[in-house]
Amino acid sequence: MKDNKNTPIWLKASAVYVSSLMSALFVFITVCAFDGLVRSGPSLFGSVWNPEGGQFGIMPMIWASGLLSVSSLVMGWSFSVGCCCFIRGYGPKWMAKLLARILRIMTAIPTVVYGFASVFLLVPLIRNGLGGSGFSWMTASLVLSLLIMPTMVLSMDSAFRTIESETRLTSAALGFTREQNIAMVVLPASKQWMWSSALLGFGRAAGDTLIPTMLAGNAVQYANTPLDAMRTLTAHIGLVLSSDVGGTAYLSLFVAGGILLFVSISANILFRLVRRKSL
């Protein structure tokens, strides 16, 4: 911040450009969301979505978005921590290398591939094995956790790698094995990175549209068991937007979008606060 003088003008200009674009987006969504809020009134916070009947309840969608992103995050994050420990010390070297390579490849796989493969592989498995239609909270959550894993692992692992190489010799001198070093030294030391990777994962999980649209069934109801179908806010926006332009139903989508924006901003702020405290 002190070296402002030396910043090239084009860099400043692009920074101003990007931030003004972002704030324009915020203002646009807020204004439209307010319009939607006024027009659809209290019915917005009911649980019936029936635009023809003037009911625009998006509560089931909010519930579904929350449930799906948190459950995917918990699953994905736990696996990510496991993967990182495996790569940095617990697993045999060749397997660790293989796993790291696979995870790297996974970041490049388009979401639609996960969705499409799951429709033909995972959905029938869940339908025949556990019941229901197979399009459910559980299906979407399993795939979503897989989807957010590579990003989380890669961001966690960059911290793990640095800290591990910094501490390995010292811990070895103290008589720690590699595994003990990971568990006792590296894990606690990279706490803030684990938080920030959870933030990354949460953002992706809450914002993903394709996986819930293709796999969660999209029924407008409160999902109570993992086998129930659900419709997330993102899937809802996608489904209604594909056909409707204008009108109250359309404007109510901005409220849904505004809520998503609000959630991701508060998650960001929250995680930042936590991170600052841990520093």
Add this chain to the structure above:
Amino acid sequence: MKRIVVSVMLAIILMASSAVAAPLDVFKGQKGNLDIAGGTAHIPVMKEAAKRIMSVNPDIRITVAGGGSGVGVKQVGEGLVTIGNTGRALKDDEISKYGLVSFAFAIDGVAVVVNPANKVDALTTQQVIDIYAGKIKDWKEIGGEPGAINVFGREDGSGTREVFTEKAINKGELAPSVNVVSSNGAMKTAVAQDKRAIGYVGIGHIDKSVKAPKFDGTVPTQENAANGKYKVTRNLYMNTKGEPQGLTKLFIDYIFSSEGAEITKESGYIPLPAKK
């Protein structure tokens, strides 16, 4: 040698494409804009036609927008677009107020479908109403193998859903537990895989992967939809303000040409002949 093969192939492709492009010849030398809006079911047909016309003649610009039947009537009536599409016949006051002329060019039929392994091969209106309202929950209640019914529907604003709700279940209520998919293709995938599923698709989309049981005693086929025996249908209309002129007339004639009918069929509808 390779060069010869390639040039022969190119020649064949060129010949084939010029042969296909024949009905498009009338657009050569034309110029201007054509704006189309309204019913969403029409969009695939309109878009494909527009694409073909614009690729033979880049001087013509055609825009295609959705909005629904109401928007179609309003915009064409007020002169905002040249062709306003509707998925229903015009009301008398709409015709008199704006002086609109209608061209029905396709039949859009919708059939209830189940998995090919499902034993049920006839359904009544009442049964379908009860299934979609969540009152009938198990296949054994309507003579199938015991097992919970997995109900699939389409998203809000889908033309297929509109026909289904209005003509098949008489605007009956939909249970919140109905799963929603967003295309005819996704519907077929869902039903083809699931022995306990029920859904609905445009008649043009029915193939071996799904089974369409008799609906109130009538087999949902293109023929039965065309001759009026099968009731869950609607006509798709293009509407113009006054008799169409110039480019607008050419476009409408093109939709009624053999190639236009082909596009209509590919989009899953039954083409109708032009009224003389």
